[in-house]
Amino acid sequence: MNNSNPSQTPTETITTASKPSEFWTVFFLSLFLGLFGIHRFYARKFLSGIIQLLTLGGLGIWALVDVITILLSKFKNSAGVVFRNPKPKVAWSIFAVVCLLGIISTAANTKSDNSTDGSFGSPASSSHESARQLIEDKAKEEYSGKNVDITVDGPYASEVYTVSIEDHDDFKTYTYTAKADEGAQAVTSWELTDTH
Numbered sequence: 001m002n003n004s005n006p007s008q009t010p011t012e013t014i015t016t017a018s019k020p021s022e023f024w025t026v027f028f029l030s031l032f033l034g035l036f037g038i039h040r041f042y043a044r045k046f047l048s049g050i051i052q053l054l055t056l057g058g059l060g061i062w063a064l065v066d067v068i069t070i071l072l073s074k075f076k077n078s079a080g081v082v083f084r085n086p087k088p089k090v091a092w093s094i095f096a097v098v099c100l101l102g103i104i105s106t107a108a109n110t111k112s113d114n115s116t117d118g119s120f121g122s123p124a125s126s127s128h129e130s131a132r133q134l135i136e137d138k139a140k141e142e143y144s145g146k147n148v149d150i151t152v153d154g155p156y157a158s159e160v161y162t163v164s165i166e167d168h169d170d171f172k173t174y175t176y177t178a179k180a181d182e183g184a185q186a187v188t189s190w191e192l193t194d195t196h
Helices: 022-038 037-043 046-054 061-069 088-115 133-144
Strands: 148-153 161-167 173-179 186-195
Touching: 022 037, 022 046, 022 061, 022 088, 037 046, 037 061, 046 061, 061 088, 088 133, 133 148, 133 161, 133 173
Parallel strands: none
Antiparallel strands: 148 161, 161 173, 173 186
């Protein structure tokens, strides 16, 4: 004769999974605000949330582990309720897209920072213009508003550059010799030597 206690049966069949809306809330909080531990505050894990906030998500590593744990339906709240992933393919796709956008954004920012380091994309260790660029800028300034082609050759002996300016409006070519001081960021010599 089996005398089971009916009051114990309901406790054995209680579900410990969250509602789908709770999963999506904790997932998006961890994905976008994980560095600040906001998803842990939502899950009522206040102590670990404060630690995560102070360490910026364990320098991002802890926050990333939390996102993956949530995606794998292994993240629980303080009462032990699991945040079950109702649509794994959708959630993982969102995660992949956000990661990809982050990588693209970082690469674009790095490229932008590198392009401002030198003159016109040339590698340089400082923002100073090279002597050649200073002289080319001087030629563009002298012939501003005209249809010209500028060629800078050199440096030759004594750091002298030869500047050839082909003026398509006047059908003439002007030749200059020039010097520039990179330290002072200035053209120190600019002399017309030939016109033809």
